[in-house]
Amino acid sequence: MPKSTTVDRLDNGLRYVVLPTTRSSDEVSIRVRVNAGVAQENNHFPTARIVALDTIQGTNWHVSTDYQQTVFDIDFASATSSDIEKALEVLYAGLTQEVKQPNAEQLLESAQDSLTDIDELISQRHLDTLTQALAPLDEQSLSQTPLESVKEFKQTYFTPKQVSIVVVGGIKKKSAIKSIERQFSLWNTTTQEQSLHSTPQLELISKAEEASPITISSLSTFHDEEDSKLHRKELLMTTLANKMLEQRIQEALSEQHLQAQVDVDNQVLFDHRLLSQVRVANLEETDKVEVKKVVQSEIKRALASGFTQTEYEMVVSQVRKQLERQTRLNDPDNYTRNQADRVVAAIDSGSVYTAPSYDLDLLNFHVAHLNEFDISKEFEHNWSTASSVIM
Incomplete structure (x- = not known):
């Protein structure tokens, strides 16, 4: 966590993180995270989405409804302390107002511009729904949802x-904290809160659509949670192992003249398990059986013989370039909003926020002491049926 960061709580339990990231710009990004998302909905009704849209109705705020969180966001190319306080005041009013009977037409119209829903978020991560x-x-569904x-x-x-x-960006830290205190310190509720989420049983949901992607997923555990x-x-x-597998699958498909987009990504889930997933999209329906055979064959080959030094060095170079692109030096226009999103992601996963420059230093440190054999062993831990659950 950067030394300039302030993390604290108000007396009512609300947590805030204030992170100045620049002195040369007035850009500001604000995120307000609610620790509940679509996983806490009644299966029959989109209550999380309705409440989220009702909260920002008629404002400039945007909202994302994720699996275990709802995140309200607003970005300013230039903002004064007054702008920050006004934005917080507007959202506080929405968060605390009594929810109204859903107007299906108005909410759907608002959703087009102001909502990023769970399906779109999952698509951005190249991961199919595990929920x-x-x-x-x-x-x-909106008209049938009881108030x-x-x-x-x-x-x-x-x-x-x-x-x-x-609150992240070119901010005066003390002023930003005062704004949060003025707008949110009097927020008190009498309703008994749920201290723990009821986490649904995980299962892989595949949409029955024409030309739907092929997915093979693995759930494994960390040695150190x-x-x-x-x-x-x-x-x-x-990450390195999965990216090497991705390249192998893509090359194997090309050799057999099969056209498709391959992504092999991983994500830490809310229960601290690690999801790795092969996702093959943009393929012909008639090729699905053959493509799935190729994917399964490449997973078996990697388990049997591991990866080569050439593959290792190539993927390390790719990951390093990806992290370099995320630093302020290489991405000044999006840096502030990206750091706000990274802080929220850290809160969601229960981890510590680190800047891209720190992650880059950590990468360089670790790869100096790793080789292709270490990555092959980690791949076996994640994809072997002996140590993980394959779906």
Whole structure:
């Protein structure tokens, strides 16, 4: 965590993170995270999405409804202390107002411009849904959702102890903290809060669509569940192994003249397990059987013989370039908003926020002491049926 960061709580339990990232610009990004998302919905009704859209109705805020969190966001190319306080004031009003009977037409119109829903978030991560079946966000589901269900969701989860505020950018730290205190310190609720989420049983949901992607997933555990250098080393080795598998699958498909987009990514889940997933998209329906055979064959080959030094060095170079592109030097226009998103992601995963420059230094440190045999061993841990669950 950078030394300039302030992390604290108000007396009502609301947590805030204030992170100055620049002195040469007035750009500011604000994120307000609620510790509940579509996983806490009643399976039949999109209550999280309804409450989220109702909260920002008629404002300039945007919202994302993820699996275990709802995140409100707003970005300023240039903002004064007054602008920051006004934005927080507007959102506070939405967070604390009594929810109204859903107007399906208005909410769907608002969703087009102001909502990034769970399906889009999963698509951006190149990962298929690993969750319980979700209620659709459409006119029928909105019109059938009881107002009492919406009210119950908001009263249960939209409370100070479930909220984190993140303010990042060219800010005056003391002024930003004062704005948070003025707008949110009087927020108190009498409703009994749920201290623990009811986490649904995980299962892979595949949409029955024409030309749907092929996915093969693996769930494994960390040797060290605490966020530490060892934990991040494991995550790095998994990333390198999966990217080497991705390249092998892509090359094998090309050799057989099969056209498709291959992504092999990983994500730390809410229960601290590690999801690795092969996802092959943009393929012809008639090629699916053959493509799946190629994927399974390459996984078996990697388990049997591991990876080569050439593959290792190539992927390390690619990951290094990816991290370099995320630094302020190479991405000044998006750096502030990206850091705000990284702080939220750290809160969601229960890890410590680190800047891209730190991750780059950590990469260089670890790869200096790793080789292709270490990565092959980590791949076996993640993809072998003896140590993981393959779906």
